[in-house]
Amino acid sequence: MSCDLTQRFVSGYLDGELDLVRTIEVEAHLKSCEFCARELENQQALREALRRSSLGYTAPASLRNRIQTSLDAATATKSPERASAWHGWQIWRLAAAFAVLVLCTVTAWQLLPGLHAPSSNQRIAAEVFASHVRSLEANHLMDVVSTDQHTVKPWFDGKLDFSPPVEDLASDGFPLIGGRLDYLEGREVAALVYQRRKHFINLFVWPDASGSSAAPVLESMQGYNLMRWSRGGFHFWAASDVSAADLAEFVRLLEARISPEAK
Amino acid sequence: MPETPKRERFEQTVLPHLDAAYSLARWLTRNDQDAQDVTQEACLRAFRFFDGYQGGNMRAWFLTIVRNTCYTWLHQNRAPGSDEVFDEGIHSTDDSGGPSPEIQALAGADRETLRRALEELPEVFREVLVLRELEGMSYKEIADVTSVSLGTVMSRLARARTRLRLALGAAMGKES
Numbered sequence: 148m149s150c151d152l153t154q155r156f157v158s159g160y161l162d163g164e165l166d167l168v169r170t171i172e173v174e175a176h177l178k179s180c181e182f183c184a185r186e187l188e189n190q191q192a193l194r195e196a197l198r199r200s201s202l203g204y205t206a207p208a209s210l211r212n213r214i215q216t217s218l219d220a221a222t223a224t225k226s227p228e229r230a231s232a233w234h235g236w237q238i239w240r241l242a243a244a245f246a247v248l249v250l251c252t253v254t255a256w257q258l259l260p261g262l263h264a265p266s267s268n269q270r271i272a273a274e275v276f277a278s279h280v281r282s283l284e285a286n287h288l289m290d291v292v293s294t295d296q297h298t299v300k301p302w303f304d305g306k307l308d309f310s311p312p313v314e315d316l317a318s319d320g321f322p323l324i325g326g327r328l329d330y331l332e333g334r335e336v337a338a339l340v341y342q343r344r345k346h347f348i349n350l351f352v353w354p355d356a357s358g359s360s361a362a363p364v365l366e367s368m369q370g371y372n373l374m375r376w377s378r379g380g381f382h383f384w385a386a387s388d389v390s391a392a393d394l395a396e397f398v399r400l401l402e403a404r405i406s407p408e409a410k
Numbered sequence: 411m412p413e414t415p416k417r418e419r420f421e422q423t424v425l426p427h428l429d430a431a432y433s434l435a436r437w438l439t440r441n442d443q444d445a446q447d448v449t450q451e452a453c454l455r456a457f458r459f460f461d462g463y464q465g466g467n468m469r470a471w472f473l474t475i476v477r478n479t480c481y482t483w484l485h486q487n488r489a490p491g492s493d494e495v496f497d498e499g500i501h502s503t504d505d506s507g508g509p510s511p512e513i514q515a516l517a518g519a520d521r522e523t524l525r526r527a528l529e530e531l532p533e534v535f536r537e538v539l540v541l542r543e544l545e546g547m548s549y550k551e552i553a554d555v556t557s558v559s560l561g562t563v564m565s566r567l568a569r570a571r572t573r574l575r576l577a578l579g580a581a582m583g584k585e586s
Contacts, residue, residue, distance in 0.1 A: 158568035162542065164549045164560075192516040193575055197543045200521040202528065206432035210446045214428070214453045221457055222417055290548060328548065333465030 148172040153183045161190050163290055167324065170292050267332075268375065271384065274331050275375075276368045279349045279386035282327070282338070288347065289325030289340055299326045303337055311337035311352040312381065314404040321348065321397050331384075341397065348387040348397060355382045363398050365391055374398050379406050420460050424453070427469045430545055431476045437540045438480040440529055444487070452479040470551045477537065477555055519578055527577040535570035542567055 148156075153176045159165045160173045177184050282288045291302040300313040306328055315323040321341045329338040329351060336353040355377050363376040372394045374385045383401075387394055431452060436445035456475045463471060528536060541547045541555060549563045556563070 155565070155568060158571055159549075159564045162549065162567070164564065189516065189575065190571055193571055193578075194543060196516050196519050196524060197528075197539075200524050202521070202525055203429070203544045204433040204436040204445075206428045206449065207442075207446070210432060210449060211428065213446070213450050214425075217450060217454055218417065218420075218457060221454060330466050335467070 148176040150176075150180060150183055153177070153180070154186060157183065157187050158190060161187065161194065163292060166288060167292060271332060271375070272366060272368060272373055275349075275351055275373055275384045275386050276371060278329050278331065278338070278351070279371065282329070282340075282349055283347065288327070290327035292325040294322055294324055296323055299323065299339065302326060303328075307335055307337060309337075309354045311339070312379075312405045313339060314401060316341065316397070316400050316404070319400045321400065343387070343389045343393055343397070346387060346389045348385055348389060348394070350401070351382075351384040351386070353382050355380055363395070363402075365395065367391070376402075378402065416460060420457055423468050424456055424460070424472050427472050428453075430469060431472060433544060434473055434476050434537070434540060435480055437529070437536060437544075438477070438533065439484065444483070448480050448483050449476065451483070452476040455479060467551060467554070469545075470547070470554045473541070473545075474555045474557075515582055516575070516578065519582065523578065523581050527574055527581055530577060531570065531573055534566060535573055538563065538566045539570045539574065 153173055156165060156169060156173050157177075160170065165173065177187060291299055293299050293302075294315065294317065296313045296315045300310070303311060303313075303326065313323070313326070317323065321343055323339065324342050324347075325340045327338050327340070329336050331351055331353065334353060336351050339350040339352065341348040341350060357377075358380050359377060360379075361375075361377040363374050365372060365374050367373065371386060371388050372391050374383075374394055376383050376398065383398075385394060385398060387397075389397070428449070432445055432449045435448040435452070436442065439445045439448060452472075452475050456472055459475070528539060531539070537556065538552060541552045547555070549560050549567075552563045552567075553560050558566075
């Protein structure tokens with residue numbers, strides 16, 4: 148990589164926002180170029196100065212009070228408006244819309260057995276699938292690039308309200324290469340990134356309030372394989388384009404590491 | 411009536427981000443009273459749109475509203491002629507002029523010098539630095555809040571850092 152390119156990417160490198168290939172290229176260049184290495188140090192110094200100065204502002208108490216008052220007003224004025232909406236012809240529009248909705252729901256319910264359990268799993272599967280694809284497309288696979296589980300795990304501290312289990316499976320052919328924050332089910336989740344030869348596996352982890360266990364279930368979506376299971380108070384979803392057999396093997400190895408007693 | 415749960419949900423999920431909202435508004439308007447007005451207005455907007463919130467990153471969702479409210483407000487209240495129109499193409503040449511302060515100088519920069527230098531940056535650079543360095547947002551979150559691509563976030567941040575360093579260098583040069 149040239150100095151020109153490195154200068155362009157050093158800021159993204161500092162933020163841990165480069166993809167793996169770029170990261171490796173920048174690191175290689177930094178080792179051999181004093182000029183670019185100094186640029187990185189300068190940027191680090193700037194960041195430290197900014198963080199040290201804690202330049203963020205705190206909302207004054209008076210603002211909090213004002214907001215509560217205006218929310219009170221907003222909540223109070225809603226009701227009469229709503230009441231008046233029930234007058235006149237609008238009620239017929241609402242009634243008609245409601246009737247159509249009921250009819251559609253009932254029909255769908257009877258025709259599509261899949262809807263009987265309007266499975267949250269299908270919804271999550273779609274989100275997991277989308278997240279996996281996006282993570283590869285947007286060059287945003289990882290926020291923390293490390294093959295060391297003792298680097299990846301602490302990285303999540305303070306970013307999540309839980310501590311995800313992090314295991315490296317390099318000795319079994321599934322090296323851990325990093326992690327990032329992601330969003331599923333309306334909450335922040337941990338995404339751990341593993342590699343299988345040239346393929347990536349995204350492992351999404353978040354707490355399971357029910358605490359129940361569920362054995363791994365495989366499904367496929369547009370050429371990708373997804374596996375979901377619950378264990379030890381966590382939901383797990385793995386997504387990848389590796390073969391179903393590879394993914395199952397990955398899950399088995401991971402399970403054996405995380406909860407050996409479950410074997 | 412669904413009003414009470416909505417209000418409760420709003421207070422539990424949106425209001426924890428009030429400090430971040432006020433801080434962003436404070437940095438964009440550069441004035442306490444204006445920031446308070448904008449934040450209050452943004453809260454009401456967020457409350458109105460709250461039914462349409464589809465899940466996902468709440469802080470990014472809320473800060474997007476705060477930012478838009480800020481820009482609407484700045485657009486309406488700025489004195490005519492003082493519009494801080496910033497064209498990245500026209501202004502790009504001044505990135506390379508002048509020496510940039512070195513590590514020791516940066517390490518010695520005091521809070522007030524930093525605050526002033528950041529406050530005087532053009533909006534596009536100021537907001538991206540505030541979201542990254544003060545709020546600790548990922549590039550993806552910043553891209554969502556500012557409605558630009560990840561690539562643009564990366565190049566803006568790089569330029570913002572260069573400009574901030576140059577501004578600090580100039581400020582500290584004057585002092586000494």
